């Protein structure tokens with residue numbers, strides 16, 4: 001029998017039990033979805049409510065370049081999107097975890113969140129002036145990274161901008177766990193992490209004119225590890241015309 005809409009809405013707001021999450025992975029090929037749903041269901045707003053320092057940095061660049069609309073692939077529960085939406089950018093987030101998606105809709109109601117995979121973009125025919133993507137590209141293996149970036153290119157207006165941050169080879173966790181592809185390690189089971197050198201990152205963005213790239217230190221305080229600093233590689237670049 002079909003559940004009423006009211007009950008469905010009620011159920012979707014409840015944190016999932018470990019049992020139902022286990023069942024979900026059996027029917028889902030997407031280990032990222034399982035990993036992040038599990039984390040968000042237990043830790044909720046994992047990184048707190050403050051945006052990453054890199055979002056403030058990108059905000060200034062976006063203002064300088066007169067950007068109006070921003071796509072945020074892997075938007076989580078909206079801690080970064082909220083910085084852009086409250087600064088009057090039209091902001092759209094794509095998030096695979098239903099749990100983060102539900103938290104995000106309440107936390108940042110000005111952003112339009114879409115619950116889906118960045119590998120399945122586009123979800124409509126909207127194009128954007130810019131993409132801000134925080135620590136999501138490094139979660140994929142080589143083939144999927146290329147697929148994701150092709151989709152991002154397609155989602156951008158002519159001469160649109162990208163601002164991506166990724167784990168660099170200077171991260172403290174670099175080399176931890178099984179190396180499943182070159183510079184990609186499974187430091188946590190089911191979560192591959194690719195560590196980017198400068199050369200590697202530039203190769204991923206060769207269809208763009210590079211404006212800036214480098215390392216940004218980003219502090220976090222969460223979970224068992226407590227306070228720690230990420231050494232993230234960032235890239236700010238503009239789409240070249242074909």
Ligand SMILES: C[S@@+](CC[C@H](N)C(=O)[O-])C[C@H]1O[C@@H](n2cnc3c(N)ncnc32)[C@H](O)[C@@H]1O
Pocket residue numbers: 032033036037047052073074075076077078079080094095096097100116117118119134135136139
């Ligand atoms: C490291 S977290 C960063 C979250 C967010 N940017 C923040 O800083 O608050 C990576 C995010 O990407 C999401 N993600 C992973 N794979 C995805 C996919 N295939 N499509 C959409 N989102 C994905 C995760 O659920 C998670 O929210």
